[in-house]
Amino acid sequence: MQKIPTTVVTGFLGAGKSTLIRNLIENANGRRIALIVNEFGDVGVDGEMLKACGNPSCTEDDIVELANGCICCTVAEDFVPTMEKILARPQRPDCIVIETSGLALPQPLVRAFNWPEIKTQVTVDGVVTLVDAAAVAEGRFAADEDAVEAQRQADENLDHETPLSELFEDQIACADLILISKSDLVSDDALIDVETRIAEDARPAVRVVRTRKGDVAPEIVLGLAAAAEDDQRLSHHEQEHLAAGFSIDLHDHDHDDFESFVVPLGSITSPEAFAGRVRAAMVEHDILRLKGFASVADKAMRLVVQAVGPRVESYFDREWREGEDRTTQLVVIGQAGLNREAIIRMLRAPG
Numbered sequence: 568m569q570k571i572p573t574t575v576v577t578g579f580l581g582a583g584k585s586t587l588i589r590n591l592i593e594n595a596n597g598r599r600i601a602l603i604v605n606e607f608g609d610v611g612v613d614g615e616m617l618k619a620c621g622n623p624s625c626t627e628d629d630i631v632e633l634a635n636g637c638i639c640c641t642v643a644e645d646f647v648p649t650m651e652k653i654l655a656r657p658q659r660p661d662c663i664v665i666e667t668s669g670l671a672l673p674q675p676l677v678r679a680f681n682w683p684e685i686k687t688q689v690t691v692d693g694v695v696t697l698v699d700a701a702a703v704a705e706g707r708f709a710a711d712e713d714a715v716e717a718q719r720q721a722d723e724n725l726d727h728e729t730p731l732s733e734l735f736e737d738q739i740a741c742a743d744l745i746l747i748s749k750s751d752l753v754s755d756d757a758l759i760d761v762e763t764r765i766a767e768d769a770r771p772a773v774r775v776v777r778t779r780k781g782d783v784a785p786e787i788v789l790g791l792a793a794a795a796e797d798d799q800r801l802s803h804h805e806q807e808h809l810a811a812g813f814s815i816d817l818h819d820h821d822h823d824d825f826e827s828f829v830v831p832l833g834s835i836t837s838p839e840a841f842a843g844r845v846r847a848a849m850v851e852h853d854i855l856r857l858k859g860f861a862s863v864a865d866k867a868m869r870l871v872v873q874a875v876g877p878r879v880e881s882y883f884d885r886e887w888r889e890g891e892d893r894t895t896q897l898v899v900i901g902q903a904g905l906n907r908e909a910i911i912r913m914l915r916a917p918g
Contacts (some may be wrong), residue, residue: 572662572692572792574663577621577695581669582669584697585665591760592757594785601653602631603653603665612690647684672738676798693791698746700752703735716834731855741795742769742877743774746776746777749895827898827900828899831912832895840859841872845897846877847913848913857872858873860872866883
């Protein structure tokens with residue numbers, strides 16, 4: 568029996584993973600795609616967005632949401648049973664696409680495909696990593712040894728790279744294909760600089776493709792035939808431990824450096840004023856990502872809200888369904904220590 572190819576889509580918060588997957592669905596050309604969406608937080612925002620795509624190939628039965636934490640930490644509890652259910656369907660998918668949490672290490676997930684229940688039926692067709700061109704051009708999520716050294720000299724308590732830099736490095740190092748998203752938001756010179764930084768951590772001969780708004784042909788993303796589960800793709804810390812002569816635990820991983828919480832709100836009156844409050848909260852409290860749905864007074868449509876750094880995007884995706892709870896819920900994701908009360912006060916301000 569031919570193995571079902573599975574594409575793992577990874578990338579930092581707000582890099583455009585859901586946009587890419589939605590584009591794949593809309594251009595499936597008859598392919599039956601099963602989706603596994605891994606949320607970091609309590610509200611399945613990305614899964615809801617994909618279900619609302621309006622494409623016949625994108626049915627609710629083909630979308631599975633895992634909202635119990637990072638997929639690479641819950642392999643036995645969530646990932647393996649989910650894969651088994653997909654494989655047990657009478658009509659098996661032509662391919663599987665997994666959208667990881669923006670905080671996930673891809674390496675442990677790739678290794679999970681060696682579980683006996685999965686390896687005989689599924690293969691990792693490829694790991695696709697999205698990189699936010701504008702964010703990296705601003706130096707927010709890229710590993711820069713010179714900058715780290717300067718920080719170390721300025722602050723004697725800082726003796727290692729930030730978790731965000733290491734995570735970015737690990738997602739690049741595991742990739743079979745790297746997509747530079749939002750390439751239209753930066754200059755050509757900045758894009759060249761971003762590509763130079765990526766090359767420092769990427770494996771040899773990995774393709775790098777510039778994209779915008781998830782507009783990339785499915786033929787580029789699917790069909791890589793990498794069989795990634797057969798490679799030993801090590802994370803940043805694993806490589807350091809091996810180089811130092813220590814053994815490594817390939818299943819050790821935690822997210823203590825990050826936190827998320829849900830902010831429930833009522834209806835808002837002005838999308839523009841609300842976007843301003845979101846932008847102010849993002850900047851003042853250094854929030855990594857905010858996303859969710861909003862109910863706008865006197866509007867029958869649901870408002871999708873997505874924010875990364877100072878950039879806030881919103882659009883109406885569909886009408887509220889009969890009996891659906893018309894409310895506003897936002898997932899806030901950031902590094903540990905967020906001032907929740909202050910953030911909630913800013914988002915709940917009138918308007």
